[in-house]
Amino acid sequence: MTNRTAVSQAKRVVVKVGSSSLTLPDGHLDHERIARLAEALSALHGRGVRVVLVTSGAIAAALAPLGLRRRPRDLETQQAAAAVGMGLLIRHYSDAFAEHGVKVAQLLLTVEDVLRPKTYRNALNTISRLFRLDVVPIINENDTVATHEIRFGDNDRLAALVAHLVRADALVLLSDVDGLYTAHPDTPGAEKLAVVEDVAELKVDTSRLGSRVGTGGMQTKLQAADIATQAGVSVVLGHANDLERALAGEDVGTYFPARKKRRPRRLLWLAFAAEPRGWLHVDAGARRALLDTKASLLPAGVREVKGTFAEGEPVEIIGPDNEPLGRGFAGYSSAELASEAGHSSNEAGHTNQRPAVHRDVMILTD
Known part of the structure; x- marks a missing residue:
């Protein structure tokens, strides 16, 4: 058993969910998954915990309405799909959280927004005000104008930097795998790692991506865990089905304990953005x-x-x-x-x- 009180007793929590965890095998949005996610985070919110949800899924949400069979590969169609999907996605979230009496707000940010000296203070002030208004911020990368970010799963990195921005105690990265393995989970002999003390010392194979819907593989999640732990935030990487257990501090997924020394925001920007x-x-x-x-x-x-x-x-x-x-x-x-x-x-x-x-x-x- 690992001591995960940093997660179970957290006063501020950032949860990131990827496209692969929000969609069905045919690419359609999984409304049941969104409902379960809203229920778990509403319960956390009801206990007085400050909650931020960083979500992917805008492009995935538009696949069915636009008649697309799979995630588009060209940037223009990706951006157009994101423009359609963002409104659909936040509507579904708003309805799901409203079932529990919780209000939500949408923020479209980029990595630069939460780290540039001229803009990070505005982002922090907005989120802080939403906290005081008893509203759950839902953040997504602004895919309608993004360039390289739209292709490389930048919501993982964005979630880690948002966790630093709001001084979160814990970051939960939800995926379609149940943790970090020494190789791809399908590889014979691959073992799941329960705890990772230092990402820099890892020797694992992260070359294979996870799904056809999402863009972020395990490599981006490890980078997010590295950013967050250096920012003094403990991290759990696990399956979306295990969210409640992860928030309760149970031994699910892979746990990355926070470093004792919190690196200044400016140096985090220098290192990662x-x-x-x-x-x-x-x-x-x-x-x-x-x-x-x-x-x-x-x-x-x-x-x-x-x-x-x-x-x-x-x-x-x-x-x-x-x-x-x-x-x-x-x-x-x-x-x-x-x-x-x-x-x-x-x-x-x-x-x-x-x-x-x-x-x-x-x-x-x-």
């Missing part, structure tokens, strides 16, 4: 200093500057063998750093140097 504006290639000495002594990256250790970026924008740090070492916020613009690269602060004309990337605004790959 930021698009680097530049690349800093460093020498072997700088690599040792970064990995062994946890030093800042100094201009003297930078061999080459690629890309165009302003001071404070995200950059990727590349080692001498072209291996990624980490990311950070640049201490210089690209033009300024190019003139300082390879020079030490002892050289004439370079005595006023600052770190190329300060340790406090850097995150290493490992």
